[in-house]
Amino acid sequence: MSDAPHAPGRDTAVPTTDLPLEEGISDADDRRRLHEVWVAGTEEPDWIAGATDEGAQEMLPADVEPALDLQRGTAVEDDYVDEIRVDESERQIINMGPQHPATHGVLRLHLELEGETIRRAKPIIGYLHTGMEKTAETLTYLQGGTNVTRMDYLAPLHNELCYSLAVEQLVAVEIPPRAQAIRVLMTELNRVSSHLVWIATFGMDVGALSMMLYGFRERELILDFFEKTTGLRMNHNYIRPGGVAADLPSGWEDDVEEILDVVRDGIADYNDLLTENPIFVDRTHGVGIMTAAEAHAYGVTGPNARAAGVDFDLRKVFPYSGIDAYEFDVPVGSHGDVFDRYMVRMEEMRQSLGIVKQVLESMPAGDYRTEDRKVTPPPRQRINESMEALIHHFKLFTEGFKVPPGEVYQAVESPRGELGMYLVSKGGPRPWRLHVRAPSFATVQALPVMMADLIVPDVVATLASLDPVLGDVDR
């Protein structure tokens, strides 16, 4: 590279750009700087500002008032008391992630520290962005499920359910009772499996390493059942507009009963292991507090908001898929700290298992998808006999079914909160626009609220307790 003919600083070739390059600077020099060491406290070399410049992702200077409020988490209310103030020179900005194992994916945090206390935080996301909202505009309504199921990869069935409900609202098809019950069964099991991953990683992050093994062990049972039913362990594309893709496999009752027994015992074990454990209690009590007012303003929903005392569950207030026919309680915390979020999720798992048990006892007979020919192909028998049925089947899977124009917002209670989909149809076989209101997205932007004035180890506990899924955040 150094002997490239156009290298600036050499006598042979002087670049003729408008901006004159500085004397004696070459590509080789630029690269060498990456390995140069600057000792903090000595005079700053003039290149250092440029070397650390991160464009728009830098933490803004500490004199922009509204941004400062957001980064300090004081935009809604300042519920922390400043403790030790250290000298200005002790203040430093460190970068956590995106490869940090405790960020549960590729979340990056700018943290401004005073000593070990965090004063400002700025979450940076986008490392997992794959343009799924744009992709959704190129897929038919039947194919769309394969796309949305990959967003929140720990709760794929909730994504599919939300998408299907939104489409069904526009098409106005009736879903048979058995399909609705299957949807409730699968999504509630999915809630349990998602919370099991959460308890596994949360336990690991606060030092209870064995939780990692226990949580994943019990989850495996649920994933096995998913694989048996849908064919895949994750990203099922099982819940589709019009019903579900296939009926439950024979003998599903035994599998679900086994899940109920094993997971219930497992939850009791976690309870014994963690709830009274003095180390766990010390690390979680009073840490990472978010108040109800902050949850409202930042759009934080689901278990994280309920831990702060917000008594709201979409399954109760905006029931979908016939879930209001089952009895369950909504656990609500009061302090909004890490421990309350733990308690709320533990109880949610028990309640979801209760719903699964009720579905098991009351599973109605009937079709697993609607017989409305608008979205469902004719049965195999008819295709053998009738040319029209064959054409109908062919058109449904190549061209897709058309959805009347309209705009609809549909929300379901995902394990992480309110998962909403805003679907705009212009009458064609593909959505005009699909916007996904991801629950983790709102949670991640509220991180400064909880992290300001914590110490660094508590950041890990707080982040783990919030259960963000970065695939959901970035989409």
Place this chain on the structure above:
Amino acid sequence: MTDLASPDEDEVVEPAPEPPGDRKLPDDPVLAGLAETFESAVFDAFEPAVGPRQDVVAVDRGDVVPFVTAARDAGFETFIDICAVDHFTREPRFDVVISLLSMRLAKRLRVVVGLPNDDPVMPSLTGVYAGANFYEREAWDLMGVRFTGHPDLTRLLLPDEWVGHPLRKDQGVGSVPVQFKGANRAT
């Protein structure tokens, strides 16, 4: 919205100063209060059914901050969503859709703000709901709608050096040429 034409509508006592034109007021007292305060708010602009206990209102962009502030104070305490929709051939080309939720009233409110193609700018809602921060950055990043008064309106999901706003309809899906191993081998 569907019960706008229900018999109850006739029983609602209209306020003495009739709003200009044949403007329908929503049944709900909270929403009716909002509609009376803000002349530019149109509650019956959207025909199709929009789901259980949801209301849609169109608001001018000049009125959006006071309207949303009034809605928040009237009970819609929870910020849910901001997204932008590109209608492309229509004018105003862009819709910014603000979703609010009232947990106490168990109601949703969708505020739609139309923005013209040559000037897709509206005031930021970060002062009303702190949660608008990331949603407005996302709308700027992917749809190119600018929010004046936002403290840090930068790209959120895409790299800083990205050119364009990919969710606009005049932007293609795009693709990256993939070189398969051994595809161009001479032998």
